[in-house]
Amino acid sequence: MEKITEFKLQIESETLKDLNHRLQLTRWPEAQTTSDWSQGVPLSYVQEIVAYWRDSYDWRRIEKSINSHPQFKTRISGLNIHFLHIKSPHANAKPLILSHGWPGSIVEFLKVIEPLTNPTEHGGKQQDAFHLVIPSLPGFGFSDKPEKTGWTVEKIADTWDILMTRLGYDKYYAQGGDWGSAITTAVGIQNTEHCAGIHTNMPIVQPDPDTFDDLTELEQRALKAGKYYADWDSGYSKQQSTRPQTLGYALVDSPAGQAAWILEKFAAWMDCDGNPENVLTKDELIDNIMMYWLPATGASSARLYWESFGKFGSTEAVNVPAGCSVYPKEIFLSSRRWAEKRYTNLVHFNELEKGGHFAAFEQPELFVSELRACFGLMD
Numbered sequence: 001m002e003k004i005t006e007f008k009l010q011i012e013s014e015t016l017k018d019l020n021h022r023l024q025l026t027r028w029p030e031a032q033t034t035s036d037w038s039q040g041v042p043l044s045y046v047q048e049i050v051a052y053w054r055d056s057y058d059w060r061r062i063e064k065s066i067n068s069h070p071q072f073k074t075r076i077s078g079l080n081i082h083f084l085h086i087k088s089p090h091a092n093a094k095p096l097i098l099s100h101g102w103p104g105s106i107v108e109f110l111k112v113i114e115p116l117t118n119p120t121e122h123g124g125k126q127q128d129a130f131h132l133v134i135p136s137l138p139g140f141g142f143s144d145k146p147e148k149t150g151w152t153v154e155k156i157a158d159t160w161d162i163l164m165t166r167l168g169y170d171k172y173y174a175q176g177g178d179w180g181s182a183i184t185t186a187v188g189i190q191n192t193e194h195c196a197g198i199h200t201n202m203p204i205v206q207p208d209p210d211t212f213d214d215l216t217e218l219e220q221r222a223l224k225a226g227k228y229y230a231d232w233d234s235g236y237s238k239q240q241s242t243r244p245q246t247l248g249y250a251l252v253d254s255p256a257g258q259a260a261w262i263l264e265k266f267a268a269w270m271d272c273d274g275n276p277e278n279v280l281t282k283d284e285l286i287d288n289i290m291m292y293w294l295p296a297t298g299a300s301s302a303r304l305y306w307e308s309f310g311k312f313g314s315t316e317a318v319n320v321p322a323g324c325s326v327y328p329k330e331i332f333l334s335s336r337r338w339a340e341k342r343y344t345n346l347v348h349f350n351e352l353e354k355g356g357h358f359a360a361f362e363q364p365e366l367f368v369s370e371l372r373a374c375f376g377l378m379d
Contacts, residue, residue, distance in 0.1 A: 004166065007071040007082060009063045009142070011294055016059055019255055019293065023054040026256045037267060037274060041260045049263065050256050052282050062287045065110060074166060076159045079144040083135035085167065088117040093129035094375055095169035097160055097187075101178020102240075102301055103262040104358060105141050105291035106134050107284075111364035116371065127379075128372040130173075133164060137179065139300035141291050146300070153179070153308040157186035161194055170194055173375055177201040177359055179304060182311055188320045197321035197347075197378040199371060201359040203334040205342045206315055211335075218326075218351065222333035229331055233268060236261070240305035248299020251292070258298055259289050269357035271329035279362050288361075315342060323348030323374030327363070329356030348374035 031043040066084075073080045084106060087093070096116070098109050109132075115122035116130045136143040138151050138159070160183065164172045173196055176184035181200040188198040207223060215223070239247050251258045263276065266285060272278040276285055292298060312332075322343035326333060328351075336349045350370060355363040359370075 002075045002166070004072050004074045007073045007142075008067050009071070011059065011063060015294065020054055022255050023050050026050055026254070028256075037264070041264045041267070046256060046260050046263070049259055049282065049286070053255070053259070053286050057283065057286050059290060061283070062107070062290070066106070069113065073142075074163065076162050076166075077155070079138050079146065079159075081135055081138065081144070081159065081163060082142040083133055083163065084113075086113055086117050086132045086134075088129040088131050090118075090120075090126050090129035092126070093117070093131045095133070095164065095167075095172040096130040096371075096375070097133040097135070097164055097172060097174050098360075099135070099160070099174070099176035099180030099183045100137065100140070101176070101180045101182075102140070102304065103265050103288070103292070104178060104180075104361070105288050106136055107288045107291055108358055108361040109134050112360050112368050115364070115368045119372070122368075124368075124372060127376065130371075130375075131169070133167065133169075133172075135160070135163065136291075137183075137301075137304065139303060140297055142295055145297065146303070149307065151304070151307055153182045153186050153304075153311050154190065156183050157190055160187055161191040165194060171196050173197050173199070173378065175199045175201075175371060178357065179308075182308065185314075185318055186311075188318045188322060189316055192320055195320055197323070197375065198318070199323040199325070199348070199374045201325045201327060201367070201370070202330055202332055202357070203324040203326070203339045203343070204312060204314065204332075205334045205338050206313065208338050208341055211337060216335055218333060219335045219338070222335070222338075225331065225333055233331070236265070237305055237309060240302035241309035242306070244302035244306050245299055247302055251298025251302075252296045255289075255293055258293050259286075261298075262289050262292065266358070269329065269331055270362055271327065271354050271356040272362075284361070318343045319345055321345050321347045321378045323370075323377070324350075325359070325367075325370040325374070326351045327355035327357070327359055328352065331357055347377045 032039040119128035174184045181202040266276040360367040
């Protein structure tokens with residue numbers, strides 16, 4: 001069996017000095033010709049972020065925070081997978097693997113670790129406890145970058161199954177949003193021997209044509225949101241799913257470019273009234289950007305789109321117990337009846353009043369409540 005080795009983040013000071021130097025030498029474009037974000041992230045905002053990043057941001061703070069949790073690496077299918085593994089003090093806790101997406105990272109889940117693993121100290125009950133496994137996707141964060149094609153959603157789902165069983169969890173649960181939702185859904189399809197149930201905050205479903213003559217308010221919003229995404233919000237995905245390598249040169253070379261590429265989506269996809277700092281601090285936004293900048297994953301993370309972007313149109317049935325939480329600012333919305341078409345054993349479905357694409361990051365208390373409610377029905 002492959003070894004599981006302890007890991008700590010230890011970024012060299014020279015790497016941080018290089019980043020600061022690049023930030024100082026940023027070559028700026030002219031400002032957009034609009035007064036809003038319709039042409040992309042405004043020049044003034046990127047300059048504000050870069051100035052803060054260069055002069056005030058402290059990487060060692062978040063490095064220390066991440067290192068306060070047990071971290072490991074283990075080799076699966078030729079790649080070293082980086083993951084956090086936090087065991088609950090409650091012996092009967094449910095094993096749960098949390099999967100991020102793009103442009104997210106393990107940083108999204110840091111706020112929910114304590115309430116999920118130690119619920120009795122955070123307003124919950126002992127039966128709400130989870131043993132958490134939080135991996136970085138292949139090509140993301142501090143997991144290895146694939147050197148060959150084939151690292152699809154399905155392969156990552158199988159990799160997660162190997163990881164969980166290697167950790168001794170013959171029965172486990174899975175949760176995810178964005179790409180994490182696609183991976184979690186694949187786990188629920190492929191790995192039914194070990195996966196006892198799943199939850200997603202972005203259900204991967206198609207609108208049901210049979211409902212088009214009698215659409216609910218949510219379904220009407222979902223169709224409008226889908227059209228807006230296709231018309232105005234999907235350029236990044238077209239580039240990443242067709243020419244990720246070409247894009248990668250700019251993202252890996254320019255911290256300002258990497259920041260803008262990610263910040264646009266946080267502003268557009270969070271429930272933040274167009275300003276990401278209405279929900280997250282500058283530090284939190286840059287913490288997540290650093291998980292792309294430091295390991296230089298601009299190209300490798302984008303390749304997941306090249307490998308699997310078409311999988312978001314899949315309709316293959318998911319028969320394990322499933323739960324869906326629908327946040328109002330999610331980029332893809334689903335009604336219960338649409339979700340039930342694919343998630344055939346839907347035990348939990350809830351429409352939230354606030355929150356967006358980065359559920360755990362934006363609304364950690366609601367996220368924790370949803371997972372407790374959902375997985376509490378899967379004992």
